[in-house]
Amino acid sequence: MKILVDESILYAKRLFSYLGCVETITSKAISTSSIMLADALIVNSVTRVDNALLNGSRIQFVGTVTSGTDHIDIDWLVEEGIEFSAAEGCNAIAVVEYVFSALLWLAQRDNFSLSEKTIGIVGVGNIGSCLHHRLSAFGVRTLLCDPLLAEKGEPGNWYSLETLINQVDVLSLHTPLTRTGRYATWHLIDEQILAALPDHCILINTCRGEVIDNTALFRILEKGKSFRVILDVWELIPSLPFLLSYIDIGTAHIAGYTLEGKARGTAQIFNAYSKFLGNTMRINSKSLLPFPLLERIRMHGKLNEEVLRLLVHSIYNICHDDIRLRRFSGLSSEFDYLRKNYYHRREWSSLFVETSDRTSADKLMQLGFSSRLYTL
Incomplete structure (x- = not known):
């Protein structure tokens, strides 16, 4: 199987190589001629997938590593009998x-x-x-x-x-x-x-x-x-x-750009394509993730808004992304650069918070942190 994959999709080449011959390509280079010999196409949100792109190809499967699907003509894919999968909820x-x-x-x-x-x-x-x-x-x-x-x-x-x-x-x-x-x-x-x-x-x-x-x-x-x-x-x-x-x-359309979200999106489409091929191999996205830079914190006292802000902004402070965008001059290429070269932002689950307060531990877990009680 020949699988054509947008080169910007994290972990894609590594994973899809288990299922076939992978060729990576820039999103701008995805065209009717470039997909002609491919059996599967894996894209992100910037590639429009419709009759104009796929007509006459041998594509059997289309996957997008995004939860949104307004760039995909799903009705046309269904009419043509082309299997489609989106990474719903990944971000x-x-x-x-x-x-x-x-x-x-x-x-x-x-x-x-x-x-x-x-x-x-x-x-x-x-x-x-x-x-x-x-x-x-x-x-x-x-x-x-x-x-x-x-x-x-x-x-x-x-x-x-x-x-x-x-x-x-x-x-x-x-x-x-x-x-x-x-x-x-x-x-x-x-x-x-x-x-x-x-x-x-x-x-x-x-x-x-x-x-x-x-x-x-x-x-x-x-x-x-x-x-x-x-x-x-x-x-x-x-x-x-x-x-x-x-x-x-x-910010530059990066709200959903966490390392965990990208890993989930790629893993979801890999698993869908593997199932489509009748392969039993499945990937847990957590197995793809590296260790976070900040892994463990010990918290004293009860969780309140000030403490939550400290925890949240120790992982992700939105001001940094706002500053980056305010240098933007108006060229679409610059906007695309900010997105393509976005750093590996982590989710709250990457931070293990130890606390002596049971109510705070429960609330932290509900909020998405990893947490456990410790005794003084």
């Missing part, structure tokens, strides 16, 4: 920890307590539900908005977007990007909604840039509206520097 923990890092940083800067805020979560899939569970574990009130799940009768207290705007202090977006249908998310947050956001509100977007009308956001912030904004995704890359000057935190 959910990474995105949730990014949101926590951002909120804890803002709380320190602006002198508020996270536990006093109500957080509205728009889109309650893998990421939104994980965020809800971790915030709840830390005692933060959340309101959930997902009209698709509400319509399906999924259990939960569901709120409309309009209700969230009137009742929450933080609005965090975790929807897919859809352009048609009753619940299309393209420009879901438009000028009217932006104008309705109260001045104390914090708006966070880590899903897709087009979910917020960036032009309207720039216009309304330029006029002096004072709500706070955290953006990891952008609608128009060349105009990013203009918007960046008005927001509180900006």
Whole structure:
């Protein structure tokens, strides 16, 4: 089997070599001619996979190491009988920890307590539900908005977007990007909604840039509206520097870029392709990970917001990514460079926290840290 793999996908060459002959290629070089002799194609989010790319090829399997699939024409793959797999949920923990890092940083800067805020979560899939569970574990009130799940009768207290705007202090977006249908998310947050956001509100977007009308956001912030904004995704890359000057935190679409998340994504697609081939080999993503730079901490006293911030920012401080992006001049190539050369960020689970307080140990485990009790 010949397997064509985007060279930027971590651990891919090593893993897929167990299943066939692997050829790595840059995302920009993936074309109709380059895939002609391949049996499987493994991509990330920057490669559009559709009829234009695959028609006439012998591709039997397409895998994307991302949870999002708006770059894949799934309906066409199904029609052609081409097996497809996405790494659903692989980056959910990474995105949730990014949101926590951002909120804890803002709380320190602006002198508020996270536990006093109500957080509205728009889109309650893998990421939104994980965020809800971790915030709840830390005692933060959340309101959930997902009209698709509400319509399906999924259990939960569901709120409309309009209700969230009137009742929450933080609005965090975790929807897919859809352009048609009753619940299309393209420009879901438009000028009217932006104008309705109260001045104390914090708006966070880590899903897709087009979910917020960036032009309207720039216009309304330029006029002096004072709500706070955290953006990891952008609608128009060349105009990013203009918007960046008005927001509180900006990063280069790296919210989901942890080493653990990348390992999970690659392992999920490897396991799916192995199963497709009838192979019994399966990989646990944890077996791929190196030792973290910071592995163990002993904590004295009870877990509170200040201690959580110290723990979180010892692993990942979002300010570093904000600083990197603020040097950006507006060239798409520079933006791509920031993403391609992103450092190996770790998740909270990589840090083992010892504590003498049982309640704190339980809460740390619920939040995603590794933890155990010790005796003095």
